[in-house]
Amino acid sequence: MNLITIREISKELCISTRTLRYYEQIGLIQSVKKDDYAYRTYDEDTVTRLQHILVLRKLRIPLKQIGVILQSENTIEIIEAFQQNLNEVDDEITALSTIRDIINGFITRLNESIHQDIKLNLMDDTALLEAVDALTVRKTALKEEKTAEDLQAASEKLNKLTDRDVRIIYLPPCAVASAHHTGEGCEGVVYGQIAKFINENNLHEHKPDFRAFGFNNPISRGDYGSQSAGYEAWVTIPNDMDVPTPLVKKQFTGGLYAAHMIPMGAFEEWGLFGGWLTTNGKYDSAWGEVRITPHDPDMDWAMEEPLNFYNIVREWGSGADTQQLDLLFPIKPKFAARTSHPQEKIIETFKYNGVPVEVVEWSETIWCGKIGYADNNTDEPNVDAILNGFMSLDIPAINERIEPDWDVCMSVNYFSKERPNGVMFGDLVGTEHQPDGFDVYKLPAGQYLRIEINDESAKALGSQPWNGGIPPYKWIGEQLAPQFGYRYGDDHLPVFEYYGYYKPEKNAHEFRYLYVPVEKA
Structure with missing residues (x-):
């Protein structure tokens, strides 16, 4: 007897293993125990039965009726189960036909009065209100016999969720x-x-x-x-x-x-x-x-x-x-x-050329990763070496990662001429106690002006799309912030870019934000 594993049948029929287990729980199918194999397997008869179940489900027949149809040897009982479902479909077709006729009536009236100063008053049409009141439509339904491909397309269309x-x-x-x-x-x-x-x-x-x-x-x-x-x-x-x-x-x-x-x-x-x-x-x-x-x-x-x-x-x-x-x-x-993080509170929101600009307040935070500084107060740090050092770390070993799907690129001391510039790549964490080889940076609480890094915001700021380059943080701090009553903030606070949800297929993050420290002017 040729047995198929639960994972194989799940992949072959595009049905979750969880659904297969539920069908077995309510008695629609049975699995077969295989010697020296701990997981469920199914024989060819069960695979055929599952194919029947999937077709009947696409016809919107409830599981309870499917059980009757598959298990009963009484043809009349099977016909009655199908007839019950058919009656429900007929009711919906009738209701939808009524809706179509009413909408066509609206269009006809509006076409007749298009050059006249006449308003459509639905509340005065008693017959129309009675027809609408009688409607009990749940979903659209199939109207005629279809091929397997048509059935699949119809099933996908009919089952699409709406706001209702x-x-x-x-x-x-x-x-x-x-x-x-x-x-x-x-x-x-x-x-x-x-x-x-x-x-x-x-x-x-x-x-x-x-x-x-x-x-x-x-x-x-x-x-x-x-x-x-x-x-x-x-x-x-x-x-x-x-x-x-x-x-x-x-x-x-x-x-x-x-x-x-x-x-x-x-x-x-x-x-x-x-x-x-x-x-x-x-x-x-x-x-x-x-x-x-x-x-x-x-x-x-x-x-x-x-x-x-x-x-x-x-x-x-x-x-x-x-x-x-x-x-x-x-x-x-x-x-x-796209705005809130556990350590963050929105203070004010603005719009600049249609793009959201927000002032946010961050509580004191701890960051873990790799940080490096320039050799003096005028040069730049070796950003590539710092990034490579971060990428070589065992990131899952970091203790108490608060937002594991987000990474930071932090520019430290860029507003100060008294301290060397630094760059950090890292993750937000809940403790300073980290494994050897990781750098820890404690960031005091502060306020930031935040803007999303994307083509729309670059266009709104009159800049070229950043594409991995340095965002115009000086222009944001010196030109944009004052328009909303703010200015550059504490020079001990960094400028940082916060990246969320990396998408390998796009080689990019889903969310990217720039934070510039500000204070009330």
Whole structure:
């Protein structure tokens, strides 16, 4: 018997291993144990069955009905399952046809009155209002038989998320009890630990509004929604509650999230959710913003919240096929999405030729990396040698990296003639205690004028795109800052460029900012 591993079938059918495990959990498929092999495998019949399931899912048939269709030997029962879905599609086609006719009616009326001073008054059309009120459209639907390619294209188009499919919510700060496990069945293990903790500590009475959240840890490097080798789950608890081992007590700082509800098992919608994040016009990803203490740099930033978790725990193991999840992704408003760091506070915002210019306040910070100075007060430091020294360091060995996806290029003493110029490449850290070979630089608190380094800001400043060159920080400090009531600040503060989220395919960072020290004029 030819057996296929879970990873092979996941790659071949473009379905996450997590979804495969869920299909097995609810009885749609079965895996086969292979001698001397710890992971799931599937035979050829199961592969064929999975192909049928994927086609039926693209036809928008619920998993429960798919189970009936695949398992029943009663043809009438199978027909009834298809007929139920067909009736729903017919209802949507009828509703969409009504919408089309109404919109055509609007266009006709407007064309007739295009040269007349007549306003379209929808509220006076009783028949129209009754027709609209009767509409109950959820999604568009297929209207006629299609080929497999048409079905795939239609499925992608119909399932594209819009703003109506996504809620914007704020998760408040709270204490959480955290469970973490690495290995086979890690998600079930940690939720089992969380359920045990809830019941043993009578959390239903101490905190009846408790909520649970889960995420990959370490983060998955596969497609959205694919499972990794480890999983972490939280449950919110009272601030003064103690947490026994192996659970860990943590502090969640809260924040803004985009939320999209899915039925359990529809993990492929993480991909649709990711599409919405890149195309919506109001919010940007806040990926990389630390919102938990202590923070694990390997954890995922996106989370899932099992809804109605209070009752799920009380009825543990039941209703898995009807459970709902909120997919949660950290976000910020478009204007603010590129601005905030844990050590940073926005003081004022301005616009210069349409480009955002911000004055920010930084608390005292510690940087770790490689720093070098010129031999005297007039020469420049050997920047290439300093950068090569930084690149040769074992960066993951740095202790307490606060923003591991960001790097700094710091120009030290450039406003002073009394001290030699220096340059540092490094990372923001939470401690001075670092391995041998690393330089540590303590930066006092201060205010900076900040502007994003890109072609748009270069054009707004009347400069050429920087492309790795030196940004016009002197012009910014001497010409731009005074227009907003500021001037050059403390000469002990550096000018620095802060780079975030390196993209190897572009050989560039996604975000680049220039910080120039300023003070009120």
